[in-house]
Amino acid sequence: MKKLRCDRCGLELTDIDEIDIAFEGMAAWHASARARGIEPRGVLPCKHYIRCGGEIRPVTGDGVFWWRRWATGLFSR
Numbered sequence: 001m002k003k004l005r006c007d008r009c010g011l012e013l014t015d016i017d018e019i020d021i022a023f024e025g026m027a028a029w030h031a032s033a034r035a036r037g038i039e040p041r042g043v044l045p046c047k048h049y050i051r052c053g054g055e056i057r058p059v060t061g062d063g064v065f066w067w068r069r070w071a072t073g074l075f076s077r
């Protein structure tokens, strides 16, 4: 099962609707991050971004980040 997890504080998004919303917002987050000179690591900034500075990244059920492979497939075309 896939879910999203903050790479700093460990906050998890497991609800499929929340995950869909996160991916819908991803392009806007990436654009605003790059505009500020930040290379985005994940799909979205964490809900606690001000405190933890983390980003929400996709993980499998056993906690492996699959973001890189996913991103490669999406962006390398």
Ligand SMILES: [Zn+2]
Residues within 6 Å of the ligand: 006, 007, 008, 009, 010, 011, 046, 047, 048, 049, 052, 053, 054, 055
């Ligand atoms: Zn966090």
